[in-house]
Amino acid sequence: MSWIQISIGDIGKVITGNTPPKSNPEFYGNDYKFIKPTDMEIGQRYTPITEDYYSELAYKKYINSLIPPLSTCVVTIGSIGKKITLTNDFSFINQAVNAVIPDEKKYDPFFVFYALKNILHKVKSADTGASSGRENVSKSNFMTLKLEVPIDIETQKKIGSVLSSFDDLIENNLKRIKLLEETAQNIYKEWFVNFRFANYEHTAFDVESGLPVGWSVDIIGNQLLTIKRNGKLKTDDYELEGKFPIIDQANGFIAGYTNNEEVVQDLHLPIVVFGDHTRRVKFVNFPFVSGADGTQLMFPKNENLLPAYFYLSINNIDLSNYAYARHYKFMKEQPIIIPDEKTLDEFNKKAYPLLEQTIHLLNYNQKLKEARDILLPRLMNRTIDV
Incomplete structure (x- = not known):
């Protein structure tokens, strides 16, 4: 089985989220999950419930930032190197999170989630710092982080399936x-x-x-x-x-x-x-x-x-x-x-x-x-x- 080294940016599209202003309450509703780091639980694959949700109005405004199911979301501002989640439906994320949307012709989404979980500790090493003093990994630095993957997508699926069996039981x-x-x-x-x-x-x-x-x-x-x-x-x-x-x-x-x-x-x-x-x-x-x-x-x-x-x-x-x-x-x-x-x-x-x-x-x-x-x-x- 042949493995190669790639960058996170090679996996597919990477999106950084944003937060609609609270001064516009019409952007908040019950329609689409709005995933923030505080919603994620360490050790849990999905984030089934979020504190806030986008409205249809926010969906239309921020549609270019819509995250599809089976995308891997990684916290890159604040408490980095600890929290990661996989989307199980169409969602939005805030600016402290980067979402990796894999090219499913080349990369199995479940394998990508576990592969990124395995290098989560490396995210901290890409910290660029910020004027506020908070930990901060820029999108460009995040995308350059390296990981190894099997070339054969069927091998990726096997690995993803083995690890998913544990999370399915959980x-x-x-x-x-x-x-x-x-x-x-x-x-x-x-x-x-x-x-x-x-x-x-x-x-x-x-x-x-x-x-x-x-x-x-x-x-x-x-x-x-x-x-x-x-x-x-x-x-x-x-x-x-x-x-x-x-x-x-x-x-x-x-x-x-x-x-x-x-x-x-x-x-x-x-x-x-x-x-x-x-x-x-x-x-x-x-x-x-x-x-x-x-x-x-x-x-x-x-x-x-x-x-x-x-x-x-x-x-x-x-x-x-x-x-x-x-x-x-x-x-x-x-x-x-x-x-x-x-x-x-x-x-x-x-x-x-x-x-x-x-x-x-x-x-x-x-x-x-x-x-x-x-x-x-x-x-x-x-x-x-x-």
């Missing part, structure tokens, strides 16, 4: 996780929004509060030992292996490790984490020492509120007011229903097994990612043949 598990979480959330809404909990037909309701007798409403802040933002560690401080796990605010799993005992506090277990940047809430049931930058850690006073009830209550809060939601005050002031202990116990027994399955699937996904990332360089440097 994505199927993510769909299962979403269904399990939706099921748990629907049970929560049925019990504590619609008040159709176990034996509700035989429960007396207080006329003034509208709640079952023995229940109350409080604000989250009163039910917490503490809520704090843990941001001592930046992404550049993470290690692939180490003594102490760091939680990822995006998916509730391990983002990396640290051996720096100076940042280590008590091992947190269990806990609910809320990501400042991602606006996502995750329940964590394994020990960790620190949250990724921008992670809020929430410690309930009443352990009976965990494992399922407190997480699902917070997950039911509308976090669309992002600017305000970044502040602790927002979360502390949100109301939370406090059921009686018997109802709480019955609910946790019903809902927690669903969340427990999601945790098992997250663990399995982590193992799949590790196996894929071990195999990737070996296929690309031909240590293993296909």
Whole structure:
């Protein structure tokens, strides 16, 4: 099998994105994904959901920057050398991202994604710097980065297929996780929004509060030992292996490790984490020492509120007011229903097994990612043949 060295620019068309001005809200809507670095998750092939979307008006204005499906998008401004995604539908990107649209007569799109993922660390070496001090790789420098590819496209497809098999399993598990979480959330809404909990037909309701007798409403802040933002560690401080796990605010799993005992506090277990940047809430049931930058850690006073009830209550809060939601005050002031202990116990027994399955699937996904990332360089440097 013959391989050749090429530049990224040889693969096909390279497009740098842009951001429509927020002063023109008509450019934003629900029609086309607008992928930014903050939307991408490390280790995940696609970006299924984005914070913002283009409108049809923006589509017409920026149509020359439209990115087709199966294009590889690489972050080149800011936190470079870490984030990469493959488009699964027609999308737009912002100016911190370069998209590689492969010539599919010569290059298999899945192979291109994994080949670029394999040289992602090289992107940092092409940093041209910027007046603001942020890491910045120009489009021209990005296009000159070298990689090796098989001449035979069928070989490319075989390699892409082997690596895709791992990501296919990961994505199927993510769909299962979403269904399990939706099921748990629907049970929560049925019990504590619609008040159709176990034996509700035989429960007396207080006329003034509208709640079952023995229940109350409080604000989250009163039910917490503490809520704090843990941001001592930046992404550049993470290690692939180490003594102490760091939680990822995006998916509730391990983002990396640290051996720096100076940042280590008590091992947190269990806990609910809320990501400042991602606006996502995750329940964590394994020990960790620190949250990724921008992670809020929430410690309930009443352990009976965990494992399922407190997480699902917070997950039911509308976090669309992002600017305000970044502040602790927002979360502390949100109301939370406090059921009686018997109802709480019955609910946790019903809902927690669903969340427990999601945790098992997250663990399995982590193992799949590790196996894929071990195999990737070996296929690309031909240590293993296909």
